Amino acid sequence: MSTKPLLEVQNLAVHFPVESGGLLxxxxxxxxxxxxxxxxxxxxxxxxxxxxxxxxxxTTGRAIMQLIEATSGRVLxxxxxxxxxxxxxLTHARRNFQMIFxxxxxSLNPRKTVGDAVGEPIKLFGTxxxxxxxxxxxxxxxMVGLNPRYIRRYPHEFSGGQRQRIGIARAxxxxxxxxxxxxxxxxxxxxxxxxxxxxxxxLQEQLNLTYLFISHDLAAVRHISQRIIVMxxxxxxEVASYEAIYSSPKHPYTQALLSAVPIPxxxxxxxxxxxxxxxxxxNPINPPTGCAFHPRCPLAMAHCKTxxxxxxxxxxxxxxxxxxYDK
Amino acid sequence: MATIKKSPSYWKMVWRQYRRNHLxxxxxxxxxxxxxxALGAPWIATNKPLWCNASGSYCLKAPIPYTPTQYNLDESxxxxxxxxxxxxxxxxxxxxxxxxxxxxxxLAVGVVAxxxxxxxxILLGALAGYYGGWVDQVVSRAIEIMICFxxxxxxxxxLAFLGPSIYNIMIIIGLTSWTGIARLVRGxxxxxxxxxxxxxxxxLGASDSRVIFxxxxxxxxxxxxxxxxxxxxxxxxxxxxxxFLGFGVxxxxxxxxxxxxxxxxxxxxxxxxxxxxxxxxxITITVYNIVGEGLRDAIDPRLxx
Numbered sequence: 001m002s003t004k005p006l007l008e009v010q011n012l013a014v015h016f017p018v019e020s021g022g023l024l025x026x027x028x029x030x031x032x033x034x035x036x037x038x039x040x041x042x043x044x045x046x047x048x049x050x051x052x053x054x055x056x057x058x059t060t061g062r063a064i065m066q067l068i069e070a071t072s073g074r075v076l077x078x079x080x081x082x083x084x085x086x087x088x089x090l091t092h093a094r095r096n097f098q099m100i101f102x103x104x105x106x107s108l109n110p111r112k113t114v115g116d117a118v119g120e121p122i123k124l125f126g127t128x129x130x131x132x133x134x135x136x137x138x139x140x141x142x143m144v145g146l147n148p149r150y151i152r153r154y155p156h157e158f159s160g161g162q163r164q165r166i167g168i169a170r171a172x173x174x175x176x177x178x179x180x181x182x183x184x185x186x187x188x189x190x191x192x193x194x195x196x197x198x199x200x201x202x203l204q205e206q207l208n209l210t211y212l213f214i215s216h217d218l219a220a221v222r223h224i225s226q227r228i229i230v231m232x233x234x235x236x237x238e239v240a241s242y243e244a245i246y247s248s249p250k251h252p253y254t255q256a257l258l259s260a261v262p263i264p265x266x267x268x269x270x271x272x273x274x275x276x277x278x279x280x281x282x283n284p285i286n287p288p289t290g291c292a293f294h295p296r297c298p299l300a301m302a303h304c305k306t307x308x309x310x311x312x313x314x315x316x317x318x319x320x321x322x323x324x325y326d327k
Numbered sequence: 328m329a330t331i332k333k334s335p336s337y338w339k340m341v342w343r344q345y346r347r348n349h350l351x352x353x354x355x356x357x358x359x360x361x362x363x364x365a366l367g368a369p370w371i372a373t374n375k376p377l378w379c380n381a382s383g384s385y386c387l388k389a390p391i392p393y394t395p396t397q398y399n400l401d402e403s404x405x406x407x408x409x410x411x412x413x414x415x416x417x418x419x420x421x422x423x424x425x426x427x428x429x430x431x432x433x434l435a436v437g438v439v440a441x442x443x444x445x446x447x448x449i450l451l452g453a454l455a456g457y458y459g460g461w462v463d464q465v466v467s468r469a470i471e472i473m474i475c476f477x478x479x480x481x482x483x484x485x486l487a488f489l490g491p492s493i494y495n496i497m498i499i500i501g502l503t504s505w506t507g508i509a510r511l512v513r514g515x516x517x518x519x520x521x522x523x524x525x526x527x528x529x530x531l532g533a534s535d536s537r538v539i540f541x542x543x544x545x546x547x548x549x550x551x552x553x554x555x556x557x558x559x560x561x562x563x564x565x566x567x568x569x570x571f572l573g574f575g576v577x578x579x580x581x582x583x584x585x586x587x588x589x590x591x592x593x594x595x596x597x598x599x600x601x602x603x604x605x606x607x608x609x610i611t612i613t614v615y616n617i618v619g620e621g622l623r624d625a626i627d628p629r630l631x632x
Binding site for chain 2: 065067091098109111120124
């Protein structure tokens with residue numbers, strides 16, 4: 001393991017108050033979208049963050065990006081806490097961590113040409129490296145496999161896959177170290193998904209990027225990630241290398257998630273036993289007591305209802321939050 | 328692939344859509360005509376010849392060869408005729424000349440007053456929508472307080488203090504009518520703030536003012552433009568109303584409202600004095616509203632952007 005992680009998230013929590021309507025706005029509840037989440041990402045690594053919709057994975061990504069104000073915790077980027085940074089310093093530091101958004105239609109300004117969109121971070125941070133902004137834009141377009149002749153066009157003239165390439169180009173233009181990819185492929189056709197994933201891996205090798213790859217799609221995450229974080233209801237339930245997650249998932253939730261992934265081999269696929277989770281993800285305003293997963297857990301025990309499990313290390317680098325592994 | 332033409336921008340597409348509405352297109356032509364009339368008034372209505380040949384034997388007269396203040400008591404209250412197309416008033420002044428000059432007041436009030444309040448409205452609405460929190464609270468309460476006052480009477484009261492003058496009217500309309508625009512822009516900004524491209528701009532490291540003015544405002548401007556068009560009509564109506572009540576421009580300066588006001592005494596013997604300014608105000612307001620509606624329709628049916 002290298003010395004210092006590029007990004008370190010410590011006890012991050014994002015709580016949204018639920019307010020009643022009317023004049024006085026009484027707080028009637030609290031959504032713990034992200035609750036006590038800690039993890040780190042080393043330079044050059046790809047970490048996958050998976051979970052059902054509503055589990056807080058996107059909120060985690062946006063809280064790291066400082067797009068949402070976290071309630072508590074620390075977000076250390078190269079050792080500096082982004083949450084404590086003065087506004088101006090943070091704005092300047094943003095060149096080092098960029099984001100790729102889920103919806104390639106909503107993430108581009110409809111009134112700006114795509115060349116202007118990609119050129120903006122270059123102008124803001126002066127990352128042209130001696131070249132003119134235009135030359136650098138063309139270079140970045142080339143990197144993501146887009147024809148540089150299209151730079152004067154507007155976003156609505158591109159397909160979803162092309163738009164996502166533009167989104168990636170915009171993130172790359174600032175020359176960042178870390179890219180947080182928030183479900184970058186889930187809005188795309190399956191055939192395009194593979195292209196974008198391959199593009200992202202190629203770019204990682206070329207530019208020595210670090211990714212936090214957020215997705216609900218385990219199959220996509222396995223393509224790209226070295227380590228995987230599984231979240232459930234705002235909490236981390238399991239962290240492990242991707243081999244460990246796939247060969248020996250520990251948490252019953254991870255096991256259920258994995259059993260839902262089809263295997264592209266008909267013989268093996270026939271023998272696949274699907275472990276279907278019953279019930280919906282619980283209401284985060286009023287989460288279950290004890291282990292949040294216990295109402296849906298096939299292996300729940302009596303004290304799962306009362307005692308909240310802690311994230312503990314079972315093997316080297318394999319962390320799980322489940323009473324089954326209590327020593 | 329072979330030909331890469333520059334794609335139509337948003338406003339070009341709006342214009343294409345707008346052109347399909349013939350009534351609104353003609354409305355725009357009429358507004359252009361009004362603007363030309365207002366700007367060209369000193370050359371349209373003057374008793375001086377526009378151009379004479381070298382010997383002075385032939386001179387080109389203005390279309391309306393009278394000035395708006397040129398009186399001739401021998402020709403008072405003449406109905407429309409060959410010399411005075413729209414008749415004369417009680418002092419024998421040419422109504423057509425006065426109407427042409429009056430359009431300058433209407434245009435100036437409309438444009439300047441709306442310009443002032445659109446600027447105020449955009450700024451306050453944008454700040455409230457973007458920052459939320461206490462900024463939003465302050466702006467929203469200020470809007471509610473302003474809405475509580477009936478605008479017309481607020482203007483009357485302020486004019487009573489400041490004295491009737493065309494500049495005071497512009498400034499007072501501008502300072503009192505920004506609430507609609509502010510609410511509109513605030514709403515648009517609340518909607519835009521959570522859109523990914525705005526979040527992307529923030530994540531990119533763009534400053535607040537850059538996000539507000541470069542990324543969000545261009546996307547919020549369309550409804551503002553529609554509202555401003557209606558606003559011009561409303562401002563013209565307010566000015567006419569104030570002039571009619573005698574709070575507007577000083578009596579010797581013609582404005583559509585003041586011409587209408589002076590016609591009251593002679594309503595039974597000089598119909599043209601009432602009809603001409605009344606019709607001018609009516610038609611202008613209607614046309615501005617038609618243009619505003621055309622613009623709204625051109626923007627509203629979610630253009631493929």
